[in-house]
Structure formats: C-alpha cells, structure tokens
Amino acid sequence: METRDKDQIIHYYNREKRLERASANAMFAIDRHHYRRPGIIKSLTATRSLSFLFFSLLFMIVAAFLVNYIQGSRNSGTIDGNRFEVEAVWFEGYIYATIVRSSVRRNAQPIGVDLLLSAGGDVQEGFLQASDSEYRVRVPADAKPAWLAVIMSSESGRIELAAKVR
Secondary structure, three states: EEEOOOOOOEOOOHHHHHHHOOHHHHHHHHHOOOOOOOHHHHHHHEEEEEEHHHHHHHHHHHHHHHHHHHOOOOOOEEOOOOOEEEEEEEOOOEEEEEEEEEEOOOOOOOOOEEEEEEOOOOOOOOEEEOOOOOOEEEEOOOOOOOOOEEEEEOOOOEEEEEEEEE
C-alpha cells in the first residue's frame, strides 16, 4: 500500500486478479479447503479425548456448584431491599451472633426488624433498629450446637435464616 496524496490510497494486492491467474489445482484447493475458523466449543471438542476432557470438566464444575448450594448454610436473606447476613461463633458456653444489614437496592430504606434467635432450647429475642447496620447478641449454650436459627420479621416480610456455628 502506498499513498501519493493524503486521500489517495493505492493497493497493489488484488485477490480477484490473483484468483483469475491461479491454476486448476489451486482453484480446487480453494474450493475444497476454504474454511472458517472453528468456534471455541468446536475446537475444545475436536477429538474424542478433547471432548471427554471438556465434558468431564463441565460436569465437575456443575457438581461443585450443586454441592456448594446443597450443603451451604442459608445464612443470608432479603426483606424489602435490605439484605441480612448472620454469622455465629461458639466460645466458652455462649454463641456470639452478628447480624449485618446491607442494602440490595440503591433506594432501599432501612427497616426495623424483630429477631428470634435459637440454638436448641433457649430462645432469645431482639430488635434491629432501622438506624443500625449491625446487631450483636450473646446466646447462652451449654454445648456447641451445629446451627443457630434466626427468624427475622418486619411489616414487609419474614425470613428464616440458619447460620453454621463455628
């Protein structure tokens, strides 16, 4: 490519002229073997071993997400645009629980929430005010329980959460 003026471009290569002068064998090769580049899935499954590897990796990823979803604790939930997350730790006869509020939507208004916490036999009540973003509580427990159940209710809804006690 060469330019003589600012706006005038001269091209020296022309595919059509080259194909007019091509031999019969070259035209046959172009007709038979002209291909597009394969996509990512086609290239990952081009041979038997590559397709086995691709589908086994896909199966492992799906299985990992499924196991994580089934065994994971349900320690978070939303009420009216407010997301609540519960964490619990057992230490020397007490469960120390923390409930953190964050906003899901930009214009979500903080709401007051009634709390019921239970780790087996004892039930403890509490209230998370609309002005607070965090609520901490100490629940007595003789032995370390596996789960802490929390029921949160307000005028706009109710959620039941379970946090694994660490």
